[in-house]
Amino acid sequence: MNERANIKFMPYTAEISRGNPSCFVFLIDQSGSMGDVFGAGEGNQKKADGVAGAINRLLQNLVIKCAKEEGIRDYFHVGVIGYGAQVGPAFSGALVGRQLVPISEAGNSPARVDQRNKKVSDGAGGLVDQSVRFPVWFEPVANGGTPMCQALGQARSVVEGWLAQHPNCFPPIVINITDGEATDGAPTGPADEVRKLKSSDGDVLLFNIHLSSQRAGAVEYPSNETGLPDQFAQQLFRMSSVLPEYMLNIARNEGMSVSEGSRGFVFNADMVAVIKFLDIGTRPSALR
Amino acid sequence: MDAYLKAFWLPKEGSTKSEYEDAFFPRSSRSYPLAKRPRFAIADGATEASYSRLWARLLVSGFVRRRLGLPPAVGELEPIQRRWRSKVGGRPLPWFAEEALANGAFAALLGLEFSEERGATSTVKTWRATAAGDCCLIQVRSNDIINTFPFDDSTAFGSRPDLLGSLPAPNGHDNDMVKTFQGTCGFEDTFFLMSDALACWFFKEREAGNQPWNTLRDLDTQGEVSFHEFVTGLRNSKAMKNDDVTLLRIDIA
Numbered sequence: 001m002n003e004r005a006n007i008k009f010m011p012y013t014a015e016i017s018r019g020n021p022s023c024f025v026f027l028i029d030q031s032g033s034m035g036d037v038f039g040a041g042e043g044n045q046k047k048a049d050g051v052a053g054a055i056n057r058l059l060q061n062l063v064i065k066c067a068k069e070e071g072i073r074d075y076f077h078v079g080v081i082g083y084g085a086q087v088g089p090a091f092s093g094a095l096v097g098r099q100l101v102p103i104s105e106a107g108n109s110p111a112r113v114d115q116r117n118k119k120v121s122d123g124a125g126g127l128v129d130q131s132v133r134f135p136v137w138f139e140p141v142a143n144g145g146t147p148m149c150q151a152l153g154q155a156r157s158v159v160e161g162w163l164a165q166h167p168n169c170f171p172p173i174v175i176n177i178t179d180g181e182a183t184d185g186a187p188t189g190p191a192d193e194v195r196k197l198k199s200s201d202g203d204v205l206l207f208n209i210h211l212s213s214q215r216a217g218a219v220e221y222p223s224n225e226t227g228l229p230d231q232f233a234q235q236l237f238r239m240s241s242v243l244p245e246y247m248l249n250i251a252r253n254e255g256m257s258v259s260e261g262s263r264g265f266v267f268n269a270d271m272v273a274v275i276k277f278l279d280i281g282t283r284p285s286a287l288r
Numbered sequence: 289m290d291a292y293l294k295a296f297w298l299p300k301e302g303s304t305k306s307e308y309e310d311a312f313f314p315r316s317s318r319s320y321p322l323a324k325r326p327r328f329a330i331a332d333g334a335t336e337a338s339y340s341r342l343w344a345r346l347l348v349s350g351f352v353r354r355r356l357g358l359p360p361a362v363g364e365l366e367p368i369q370r371r372w373r374s375k376v377g378g379r380p381l382p383w384f385a386e387e388a389l390a391n392g393a394f395a396a397l398l399g400l401e402f403s404e405e406r407g408a409t410s411t412v413k414t415w416r417a418t419a420a421g422d423c424c425l426i427q428v429r430s431n432d433i434i435n436t437f438p439f440d441d442s443t444a445f446g447s448r449p450d451l452l453g454s455l456p457a458p459n460g461h462d463n464d465m466v467k468t469f470q471g472t473c474g475f476e477d478t479f480f481l482m483s484d485a486l487a488c489w490f491f492k493e494r495e496a497g498n499q500p501w502n503t504l505r506d507l508d509t510q511g512e513v514s515f516h517e518f519v520t521g522l523r524n525s526k527a528m529k530n531d532d533v534t535l536l537r538i539d540i541a
């Protein structure tokens with residue numbers, strides 16, 4: 001056996017660069033049930049607000065990760081598929097109808113930019129309000145059924161097209177944000193088809209964010225379904241990819257509670273941490 | 289005695305020269321008398337931050353021009369941080385640039401100073417170094433490594449090092465992560481100052497029983513491989529990660 005054959009294949013090590021970009025596809029549940037209140041909190045936020053907030057924060061963090069002084073570097077291309085009364089590309093404004101757009105185009109074309117207050121350190125142990133701009137790409141939508149199977153099918157088709165052009169990329173990541181109740185069949189089969197796709201660097205990753213009306217506490221990256229509050233959470237857990245070893249290491253370094261077998265699944269929680277899992281170069285330990 | 293500096297640098301493959309975010313100082317490859325206590329520095333600006341290149345440049349010039357002590361004292365970074373803010377602020381920015389700027393820039397810094405003290409009967413030559421982050425110093429005498437700083441093996445490198453920030457640390461202790469080291473300096477010693485990708489390769493080679501210092505000593509000398517060819521070869525064979533690469537080779541003679 002020659003020396004090269006002895007080298008163990010290490011998946012999820014491909015460089016993410018402008019010359020070899022990766023892609024994200026987000027699936028956002030816009031069905032009528034998203035008009036219900038979600039979570040164990042005391043507030044009356046609707047699930048549709050939660051979905052819009054989750055996708056806007058994910059895109060915001062992804063854009064900032066790629067932002068340099070000269071602009072946004074296209075380390076990623078992103079697509080957003082909405083599913084409810086219709087299934088299809090969900091960007092509005094300048095990006096309407098586009099399946100995948102370079103992250104620079106997404107960053108430069110939010111539907112609007114809000115002004116919000118954020119608590120920041122005053123440098124003397126206290127907190128002060130700081131006005132920050134918050135980009136909004138997606139408004140809350142709650143209308144129609146939950147054709148999750150169709151949405152997963154479209155995601156598969158988009159990712160297949162991407163992989164044909166970028167066979168050696170860091171594996172694409174598909175993130176599905178939903179309340180979990182598909183109305184067009186069992187989504188486990190279409191989810192398997194997404195996870196079977198691969199680049200030369202490893203299998204496509206499918207993660208799920210479950211925003212539920214169940215008054216149950218948040219669960220992040222569980223390694224088994226014991227303790228998940230209902231059958232929909234359990235089904236979404238089973239549909240989710242196991243976190244690759246290198247993501248587990250980063251998550252542990254970030255102080256997150258993960259273990260061998262942890263899956264890319266969260267219940268009534270956000271998944272912004274996944275953006276930190278991606279390596280585009282040196283990330284200072286002090287950057288949160 | 290003199291320190292002869294030869295500097296090598298190359299941006300990440302796929303990046304332009306203007307996107308090179310390492311920095312080094314002084315810029316001139318020439319000799320520097322030890323009696324004048326010459327200083328040398330390299331820095332590595334973080335990819336995931338804006339204006340890291342500027343921050344890395346301000347740090348190396350600040351160290352070599354003695355605006356930073358060895359090690360930097362509490363408060364000594366402040367004037368350099370103010371300089372960074374004055375250069376990047378004051379103009380309207382898109383939302384993402386404003387947010388990235390609010391996080392500050394970050395860089396690893398490695399600084400080295402030589403000195404030569406003449407006594408009644410002998411001359412003592414010493415060096416001191418200070419480091420934050422993952423740029424490394426290797427001291428080679430004859431055919432042996434006699435000192436490494438701050439890392440000693442390839443497992444110490446990760447993609448999330450402790451770096452110096454361009455914004456004041458919340459606890460006011462910007463220099464908490466700074467390490468220092470010192471040693472004596474011999475005739476014909478060679479010092480290598482390297483940014484992380486090259487340093488990690490160097491340690492892996494040493495761990496494999498090889499003598500990577502010989503390769504670095506020969507770079508760009510008569511009939512030998514150029515730095516550009518050397519780095520490109522390592523990147524192509526995946527022996528070195530694709531990153532900005534900087535090497536300062538300092539020969540004492």
